[in-house]
Amino acid sequence: MKNFKSMASFSLTLLASAVFLTGCLDSSSDSNADTETRNLDLSFLAVNSTSGNADISADVCGANFSKVGTAAVNLTVADMAFYLHDLQLVTKDGQTVPVALNTTQWQEEGVALVDFQNKDNRCTGNAKPTNTQVLGEFEHSEGTAYDSVRFTVGLPSTLNHALPRPTTGILARTDLQWGWASGYKFLRMDTYPAGGIANHNGTTANAWAVHLGSTSCNTEKDAAGNWVTGTTKCDNPYLMQVELNGFDIDRPDIWVDLAAILAGSDMTQNTGGAVGCMSFDGSPECGPIFSRLGLAYNGIEGHQAEAQQLFRLAE
Numbered sequence: 001m002k003n004f005k006s007m008a009s010f011s012l013t014l015l016a017s018a019v020f021l022t023g024c025l026d027s028s029s030d031s032n033a034d035t036e037t038r039n040l041d042l043s044f045l046a047v048n049s050t051s052g053n054a055d056i057s058a059d060v061c062g063a064n065f066s067k068v069g070t071a072a073v074n075l076t077v078a079d080m081a082f083y084l085h086d087l088q089l090v091t092k093d094g095q096t097v098p099v100a101l102n103t104t105q106w107q108e109e110g111v112a113l114v115d116f117q118n119k120d121n122r123c124t125g126n127a128k129p130t131n132t133q134v135l136g137e138f139e140h141s142e143g144t145a146y147d148s149v150r151f152t153v154g155l156p157s158t159l160n161h162a163l164p165r166p167t168t169g170i171l172a173r174t175d176l177q178w179g180w181a182s183g184y185k186f187l188r189m190d191t192y193p194a195g196g197i198a199n200h201n202g203t204t205a206n207a208w209a210v211h212l213g214s215t216s217c218n219t220e221k222d223a224a225g226n227w228v229t230g231t232t233k234c235d236n237p238y239l240m241q242v243e244l245n246g247f248d249i250d251r252p253d254i255w256v257d258l259a260a261i262l263a264g265s266d267m268t269q270n271t272g273g274a275v276g277c278m279s280f281d282g283s284p285e286c287g288p289i290f291s292r293l294g295l296a297y298n299g300i301e302g303h304q305a306e307a308q309q310l311f312r313l314a315e
Helices: 002-033 057-064 288-292
Strands: 037-046 065-070 073-093 096-098 113-116 133-141 148-154 187-194 196-197 208-212 213-218 233-236 241-247 253-258 312-313
Touching: 037 057, 037 073, 057 073, 057 113, 073 133, 096 133
Parallel strands: 037 253
Antiparallel strands: 037 133, 065 073, 073 096, 073 113, 073 148, 073 187, 148 241, 187 208, 213 233, 253 312
C-alpha cells in the first residue's frame, strides 16, 4: 500500500509538471505571436511658412523666404542639414518604444543625417544628393497605440569627440565639423538675407549662420600633449530634445520650419560675436535663436528656453 501511494504521488507530480511546462510553452508562444517588428519611415519636409507652408524640400536652394524676423527681411538658403539620434515612439499610456535606425548611405552608428541642401558650394554650385527620410525598426505589441515621436538633434558624445574622424560616410562631412574638441555642428542652417548684414566690427556680411553644437568643451592630454579620446566634457552640450505630440504612425511627416526659428531675430545686423548664432558664448544673436530651438543659452545670464518651433507635425 505504501508503494502504491508513493507511485500515485509521483504520477501526480509528473502530471503537474507537464501541465506547468505546457502552460509556459503556450504562454511563450502567445507572447511571440503578439509582438512583431515593424518599419518606421519618417519624412522630414522643409517648408516655407512665409509662403503658405509650401513644401520646398525638392529645391531648398531655390526657395525665397519673405518678411522673415523682426526686420521683415527677404532671404534665401545657403545650407540646411542636421543630425539626429535616439529615435523613440511614445505610446498613449506613456511607455517609450525605441526605434533602431537602419544602416544606409545616410544612417550609421545609430545616427541619421537629414540634408536639404540640393546644390553644393553653399547653394551656388552644382546639384548634390539630399536626404529627407529616416528609416528604422521597432517592436510593436498588438493593440498598442502611439501618441508621440521623440528624437534628439545632435550626436552622442562618444561620436561627437571620437578619434580618428571617419573618412567616409555621414560623419566625414567636414562642413559639419568644428575642431575635434568641440565636435560637430549638430544643425547647420545658413541664409542670405537681402541687403546684407551690418556687422558689429563695421564690416558687412552676406550670410547669417545658425550652427548648433556643444561648446565650452575641454579634453585631457597625455604626457606627449595628444588629446585623449573619451575624456572630453562640454559645459554646454546643447543637445536638442524634440517631442511631437499627436503623432500618427500612418502619416509620419514632419515639417522643418526654418523661418520659425528666425522669427525673433533681426538679420540686418549682428551685434556681437560671429555673424548669426554659432552656439559659443558672447553671441547676443543666439538668445532668440536658442529660445525657438527649445534650449537655454548659457551665453546670456538668465536666458530661458521656450517650446521649440523648428519641427512640427505636418498639417
